[in-house]
Amino acid sequence: MAAALLMVLAVAWPARAELKIDITRGTVEPMPIAITDFYGERLEEGQFGIDIATVVSNDLERSGLFKPIDSRAFIQTGESLNSLPRFGDWRVINAQALVQGRTQTMPDGRLKVEFRLWDVFAEQQMVGLAYFTVPKNWRRVAHIIADAIYKRITGEDGYFDTRIVYIAESGKQDRRIKRLAIMDQDGEGHRFLTDGSSLVLTPRFSPTQQEITYLSYHGNLPRVYIFHIDSGRQEVLGEFPGMTYAPRFSPDGKTVIMSAAKDGNSEIYTMDLGTRALKKLTNHSAIDTSPSFSPNGERVVFNSDRGGTQQLYIMDADGNGVTRISHGQGRYATPVWSPRGDLIAFTKMYRGQFYIGVMRTDGSGERLLAEDFLVEAPTWAPNGRVLMFFRKEPTKKDGSGGRSRLFSVDLTGQNEREVITPIDASDPAWSPLIP
Amino acid sequence: MRLKLISMVVAFAFVAACETAPEQSAASSGTGASTSSTSSTTTSSSTTSSATVAPQPQGPQAGSQEDLVVNVGDRVFFGFDKYNLTGEARSVLEKQAAWLKRYPSVTVMIEGHADERGTREYNLGLGDRRANSVKDYLVALGISPGRIKTISYGKERPVALGSNEQAWAQNRRGVTTVTRAAGS
Numbered sequence: 001m002a003a004a005l006l007m008v009l010a011v012a013w014p015a016r017a018e019l020k021i022d023i024t025r026g027t028v029e030p031m032p033i034a035i036t037d038f039y040g041e042r043l044e045e046g047q048f049g050i051d052i053a054t055v056v057s058n059d060l061e062r063s064g065l066f067k068p069i070d071s072r073a074f075i076q077t078g079e080s081l082n083s084l085p086r087f088g089d090w091r092v093i094n095a096q097a098l099v100q101g102r103t104q105t106m107p108d109g110r111l112k113v114e115f116r117l118w119d120v121f122a123e124q125q126m127v128g129l130a131y132f133t134v135p136k137n138w139r140r141v142a143h144i145i146a147d148a149i150y151k152r153i154t155g156e157d158g159y160f161d162t163r164i165v166y167i168a169e170s171g172k173q174d175r176r177i178k179r180l181a182i183m184d185q186d187g188e189g190h191r192f193l194t195d196g197s198s199l200v201l202t203p204r205f206s207p208t209q210q211e212i213t214y215l216s217y218h219g220n221l222p223r224v225y226i227f228h229i230d231s232g233r234q235e236v237l238g239e240f241p242g243m244t245y246a247p248r249f250s251p252d253g254k255t256v257i258m259s260a261a262k263d264g265n266s267e268i269y270t271m272d273l274g275t276r277a278l279k280k281l282t283n284h285s286a287i288d289t290s291p292s293f294s295p296n297g298e299r300v301v302f303n304s305d306r307g308g309t310q311q312l313y314i315m316d317a318d319g320n321g322v323t324r325i326s327h328g329q330g331r332y333a334t335p336v337w338s339p340r341g342d343l344i345a346f347t348k349m350y351r352g353q354f355y356i357g358v359m360r361t362d363g364s365g366e367r368l369l370a371e372d373f374l375v376e377a378p379t380w381a382p383n384g385r386v387l388m389f390f391r392k393e394p395t396k397k398d399g400s401g402g403r404s405r406l407f408s409v410d411l412t413g414q415n416e417r418e419v420i421t422p423i424d425a426s427d428p429a430w431s432p433l434i435p
Numbered sequence: 436m437r438l439k440l441i442s443m444v445v446a447f448a449f450v451a452a453c454e455t456a457p458e459q460s461a462a463s464s465g466t467g468a469s470t471s472s473t474s475s476t477t478t479s480s481s482t483t484s485s486a487t488v489a490p491q492p493q494g495p496q497a498g499s500q501e502d503l504v505v506n507v508g509d510r511v512f513f514g515f516d517k518y519n520l521t522g523e524a525r526s527v528l529e530k531q532a533a534w535l536k537r538y539p540s541v542t543v544m545i546e547g548h549a550d551e552r553g554t555r556e557y558n559l560g561l562g563d564r565r566a567n568s569v570k571d572y573l574v575a576l577g578i579s580p581g582r583i584k585t586i587s588y589g590k591e592r593p594v595a596l597g598s599n600e601q602a603w604a605q606n607r608r609g610v611t612t613v614t615r616a617a618g619s
Contacts, residue, residue: 051589172596173593173596174592174593174594174596175592176591178591197480200593201555201556201559201591202556215559220586222559222586222587242563242585243559243586243587245559245561246556246559247557259556259559259560261490261559261587262562262566262573263567264518264563264566264567264568266560266563287557287560287561287564289556289557289559289560290554290556290557300463303554303556303557305516305557309516310553310554310557322513333553333554333556333557334554334556336557347554349553349554352552374551376554377554377555378553392551394596394598395551395596395597395598396596396597397596397597397599397602398596399596399597401598402598427555433539
């Protein structure tokens with residue numbers, strides 16, 4: 001897939017610094033941006049142009065940082081845009097940024113997609129790129145373009161060319177059917193990966209391979225598995241006397257860290273995926289679980305009740321130097337290290353409510369981003385600026401209610417959005433940017 | 436096969452009893468199955484599902500899951516985020532141990548469960564702890580560990596529906612399920 005997608009042209013003038021969104025600020029006024037239908041000479045090319053512009057527009061809108069302008073307000077459209085924008089026409093409708101592009105079917109059947117991002121007030125091109133792809137990959141090209149625009153204006157990497165793996169849920173609350181499912185970050189390209197015959201939980205993406213690690217109750221033996229996305233092959237990870245669970249890949253993708261339970265005691269282990277060598281990191285009668293590596297692979301944050309209640313601890317990757325980092329009120333769980341390395345996302349339980357929050361790696365600076373009857377399982381977008389989690393409603397006595405859905409929220413706590421799934425959803429995991 | 440069907444019916448009836456037991460005194464007259472109405476449910480379903488077969492003796496098959504549920508008690512309950520056995524739980528398990536000694540060929544699986552007021556992964560660990568608390572006590576009472584397996588379901592398999600204290604109390608449980616019945 002990646003080979004089919006080739007970037008050939010990168011034209012970027014050194015532009016002035018005026019047009020920029022500082023996404024580290026708490027509240028950001030979304031930037032008005034005009035995203036025009038990409039021009040295609042032939043009918044089919046024009047349709048690709050419309051579809052690509054729509055995906056770009058939706059990506060940028062959902063980020064909360066951009067406010068795409070209604071295309072009915074556009075004065076200049078079509079082919080004339082291709083030569084040079086009439087900036088006055090765009091200033092009139094208060095567009096600060098303008099995106100225009102062109103789609104062309106090449107003689108070999110590939111699709112060429114070009115776009116340019118303009119600073120309307122400076123009348124300067126900020127970025128211009130062209131891509132060749134097999135036509136069926138048009139959607140990915142659109143996400144890559146949205147990432148390029150996001151990066152040019154915010155200075156941060158984008159997260160639109162990514163996927164989400166999660167647990168699709170159906171059926172009664174006491175007989176829930178759970179399936180692995182995967183979709184693009186915007187909910188498109190949805191498919192189920194397992195058939196629901198075995199209970200599956202807590203999927204996580206490999207940072208380097210098209211693989212997912214997760215927990216399956218196949219054969220009534222709860223064990224950590226690896227799912228190979230391209231082949232559909234499922235592989236149990238190691239032989240253990242009891243349950244293995246809470247798996248997560250190391251940042252280099254070469255190791256899985258997880259809990260293994262024996263005689264009622266859960267400890268944290270790593271397994272080298274090449275040699276299958278096993279290493280025990282914790283040695284305590286407490287429940288030690290939910291391990292997550294720091295991005296440099298040198299440390300691990302995990303959940304333990306060794307102090308009496310669930311709290312967050314950090315240790316070196318060899319298991320030494322265990323230090324408690326959570327000191328607020330309530331119980332803390334599901335720690336996940338930010339891809340930027342500076343923050344830990346967590347689930348917090350306090351006085352009958354659940355929260356999604358972040359804290360620094362020394363436990364300071366706690367901020368809560370979402371609160372409800374049940375919110376759980378934060379996962380980071382690869383740029384470390386957005387989190388996804390699930391929210392479950394209370395269940396009524398007759399078994400109704402109990403809906404479970406996915407949401408994203410900015411690190412600032414702003415811009416919470418539902419991530420639409422075909423059926424109920426839980427345990428989301430964000431992929432890295434697709435290579 | 437027929438026995439298996441019966442035990443499933445009984446298990447379901449017991450679940451229904453759990454769900455409605457704590458309250459609804461007026462509404463429960465029709466559905467709130469007591470132990471005696473549970474066995475009558477079983478008897479009627481066994482006769483309807485096998486009209487051509489000779490009638491079975493009343494009551495559950497000795498050494499079966501149904502026997503355990505009706506005459507001993509198949510489950511114990513835990514406090515919030517706890518895995519220690521209460522006095523009540525120990526007395527149920529003492530009866531289970533005596534029953535297991537009576538039927539030495541029976542093997543069991545202990546399921547450990549948690550309520551929904553915890554996070555998924557921690558609750559898997561907690562369910563594992565609870566199942567092993569039950570197993571350890573049965574072993575201490577003289578049951579061979581080789582007859583007992585454990586599994587944790589965390590918060591994945593509630594038996595009582597509803598996001599309320601009564602349902603959560605019923606879901607924090609260790610359930611003994613017969614994996615090989617006596618005489619099978």
